[in-house]
Amino acid sequence: MKIDLLKLKTTSEIQFQIDSINKLYLEFVNKYFDGELTDEKIPFDDEKVWDLICSGNLLGVFQFSSRVATPVINKVQPRNIEELSAANSFIRPGASGIDEYVSAKINVKKIRKLDPRLDKHLESTYGAIVYQEQIMSLIAELMGISFGEADLYRRALEKPDKDKDGLVQNFNNNVVEIATKLGFKPEIAELVRKLIIDNIGYSFNKSHAVAYAIIAYWTAWLKINFPVIFYTMMFNGNIDELGTFMASAKKSGITINPPHVNYSKYETVIEDLENKVIRIGLNAIKGIGDKASTSIIETQPFTSVDDFFDRNDLRRVNKGIIEALLNVGAMDGLGIEIENTDIPSQFVGNFDIKNQYIDGTMKEFIYLNREQMICWYNKYNEILNIKNPPSYEIPPSMIKGKFQDMYNIVEEKDGSIIIPENRLKDLEIELTIEQKAEYKCRKHPKGEFLIIKENSKVSNFRKVFVRYYADLLKIDVNYLDIYLRESKELGYSFLDHPLENKIDKINIFNDTEDGKELVTAGIITSIIPKKSKNNKKYYHIMIKTPRENVKLIMWDNGDAGYVKNKDIIKINKMILVRGVKGYGGMNVENIKSLK
DSSP states (O other): OOOOGGGOOOOHHHHHHHHHHHHHHHHHHHHHSSSOOOGGGSOTTOHHHHHHHHHTOOTTSTTTOSTTHHHHHHHHOOOSHHHHHHHHHHTSTTOOOHHHHHHHHHOGGGSOOOOHHHHHHHGGGTTOOOBHHHHHHHHHHHHTOOHHHHHHHHHHHHSGGGOOSOHHHHHHHHHHHHHHHTTOOHHHHHHHHHHHHHHTTTOBOHHHHHHHHHHHHHHHHHHHHOHHHHHHHHHHHOGGGHHHHHHHHHHTTOEEEOOOTTTOOSSOEEEETTTTEEEOOGGGSTTOOHHHHHHHHHTOOOSBHHHHHHHSOTTTSOHHHHHHHHHTTTTTTOBEEEOTTSSOHHHHTTSEEEEEEETTEEEEEEEOOHHHHHHHHHHHHHHHHOOOOOEEEEOGGGSOTHHHHHSOOOOOTTSOEEEEGGGGGGGTOOOOHHHHHHHEESOOOOGGGOOOOTTSSSOHHHHHHHHHHHHHHTOOOOHHHHHHHHHHHHSSOSSOOTTGGGGGGSOOGGGSOTTOEEEEEEEEEEEEEEEOTTOOEEEEEEEEOSSOEEEEEEESSSTTSHHHHTTTOOTTOEEEEEEEEETTEEEEEEEEEEO
């Protein structure tokens, strides 16, 4: 069924918007499905779509995804384009008449009857004044003038301070008298005059409302019938709200794969339509633009970290880009080429090392977890900028027995051991200034403490393991650290919020009325000191809960004050809070730390 905008004329601007959005959606659908889907094939009586709209689950639905729209939809419960158009008008600031509209929709006996000549213009909106066109029609009927002349009155009534032709005064002073002469009851004419004045500044153009309603229906239709396509488009068009859209997509059974240098394109793409898998694009990572993405995409896939560095344009894929990629795990699963002599044999088992054929040659690769990769890259950059550390001729008596078996220690002929300065801490040795002067030497370390010369053919990648494998072994993967790092780099995280399993015990701030008590929990993201008009200290503490960001309001003193609880109020710490909603935040009454 094709709707011709309910036989209304639309402006060229609105029609262009309809055509553009329609073409964009349909081309996207047809890219992944056989056949030519056109707007004529989209039914406007799909009950599943109307059920979705009436449910209020309208994230991403054109014009209706805001919190302002939800209560309107809940009241109107539209089941056709005409009613959805009215709902679109009611979400405008200052719009009135919704209660009258809903009441009459539920019980048609409550439709207000004025005069048949007037009622016909309000029939589609259950007797309520909703649109500008209705106001123009009412003025035209009451004053016996053309629709075009009535529009002049409407414009003047909307901005009476700019009325230079006396239309406002003429309307207010004469409309009842004119209408009476035309056969309208004086009391009806006066009532309608007041209704027009009450609605004149807030009514919405019907041609716009209907056009927007059609686009809204199309997006809802796409959401219910082609969710993978819908969310892929939403991800690309709402980068700043990606976390919110991802949470919604997951509820629809969609798998979302994070950005990765081997699989991602610049924008988000459908990776597996049949199994509902979406791959997030590189553009979702802060700081990565099209130039760096182009270099990565043109050289995909990569067999290793070495391969990534060798084949990318490192002027575009610079240090900042690589750090961003590592921070969000976009290089997870890529190994780094090593040789079996890079790490002492007794520690090799502590790393994930595998052999694989590359270009017909068997090579050895080490695979690090994300935290280790970040540490490795930091050490790699250090090696690029440092010289070999000084070495010291350490007497055997200073080396504890437990290190004899732990390290491959090679003694000099005189029994001393040559150790570079950066490895002294591994042997729990601290030298005084006098000892450094006494033991400093020009000999080269041997065995475990061998330093690869800067002019050797060993890559800087491998030098990290030769020098810092002990540092890498000490690194553990911390769930909260990864979550916070992803949140910082992307504005969201692919990991569940650390308190996700407690969501049933946490109140939703945005769903709580002012003055009501609530309990919430989250990660502290910022602490902002403030002063009241009376010069009293207080603080805005922002926390990230599993569903939203909440502003906590804490005064300086008291049992729930900042001073008494400052040991637990620290950035990136998790807290549990009880308080009362008000003044745009939550006034804290009780706070405790969460592990």
